[in-house]
Amino acid sequence: MIELTNVSKQYGPKLAVDGVSFSAVPGRVTGFLGPNGAGKSSTLRILLGVDRATSGTALIDGQPYPSLQQPLRTVGAMLDGASALPERRGIDHLRWIAQSNRIPAQRIGEVLETVGLTDAAKVRVRKYSLGMQQRLGLAAALLGEPRILVLDEPVNGLDPEGIRTIRTFLRSYAAKGNTVLLSSHLMGETEETADDVVIINRGRIIASGPLEEVTAGHPSLEEAFFALTGTQSGLSW
Numbered sequence: 001m002i003e004l005t006n007v008s009k010q011y012g013p014k015l016a017v018d019g020v021s022f023s024a025v026p027g028r029v030t031g032f033l034g035p036n037g038a039g040k041s042s043t044l045r046i047l048l049g050v051d052r053a054t055s056g057t058a059l060i061d062g063q064p065y066p067s068l069q070q071p072l073r074t075v076g077a078m079l080d081g082a083s084a085l086p087e088r089r090g091i092d093h094l095r096w097i098a099q100s101n102r103i104p105a106q107r108i109g110e111v112l113e114t115v116g117l118t119d120a121a122k123v124r125v126r127k128y129s130l131g132m133q134q135r136l137g138l139a140a141a142l143l144g145e146p147r148i149l150v151l152d153e154p155v156n157g158l159d160p161e162g163i164r165t166i167r168t169f170l171r172s173y174a175a176k177g178n179t180v181l182l183s184s185h186l187m188g189e190t191e192e193t194a195d196d197v198v199i200i201n202r203g204r205i206i207a208s209g210p211l212e213e214v215t216a217g218h219p220s221l222e223e224a225f226f227a228l229t230g231t232q233s234g235l236s237w
């Protein structure tokens with residue numbers, strides 16, 4: 001379970017995250033949505049202990065990320081794609097993470113298989129396409145068999161087949177009772193994947209709840225967003 005309460009983040013004069021509160025619960029995929037610059041990454045960085053909130057609390061299974069005993073076994077995260085060294089082979093990137101977190105080496109083959117990178121495991125990351133880098137990032141997030149996944153724009157750069165593979169995977173991961181929180185600026189895609197949605201605009205949550213509740217009365221999630229923000233289709237993305 002993920003729980004954010006009144007989280008704010010100030011960068012100099014800019015209030016990037018403004019009193020954000022929401023939860024992501026086990027057994028469901030929660031889509032964290034908003035246009036570019038809305039505050040999604042800033043919020044996720046705070047949740048994952050990469051950055052500090054100016055105020056408010058962000059908890060993972062009741063604890064702030066830095067207090068987790070075995071972080072990678074509790075929460076798998078992908079913030080900036082794979083963030084792997086370009087000269088490293090994909091498999092070595094995963095080995096390094098597994099070793100430094102006492103995760104059995106056998107998991108490396110399993111996660112490579114899950115994300116479809118088995119054949120490219122020994123290729124250097126600099127030769128990976130953006131989609132392959134995304135998949136390597138997901139593989140790293142899955143290494144510790146976490147009950148919680150937090151993914152920032154996981155389908156960025158993926159082709160339609162890649163998007164469908166990730167979507168199917170995330171849905172089945174949540175169906176096993178795990179918590180999945182993913183950010184996206186793609187409303188249409190997230191509508192296909194998420195059970196619950198949290199919409200952020202200019203640092204503030206403007207809607208949250210089950211997808212069907214947030215979209216009620218609108219032809220699509222995208223139209224619901226435009227109605228909520230008072231913008232017209234095509235102008236704000």
Ligand SMILES: Nc1ncnc2c1ncn2[C@@H]1O[C@H](COP(=O)(O)OP(=O)(O)OP(=O)(O)O)[C@@H](O)[C@H]1O
Nearest residue numbers: 011014016034035036037038039040041042043185
């Ligand atoms: N380190 C920083 N210093 C100053 N301003 C920042 C910093 N990080 C983010 N911001 C600003 O905070 C706001 C929110 O940015 P953030 O990256 O969280 O948005 P986002 O919703 O993830 O957008 P995107 O989809 O483009 O990644 C933006 O205006 C951004 O310019």
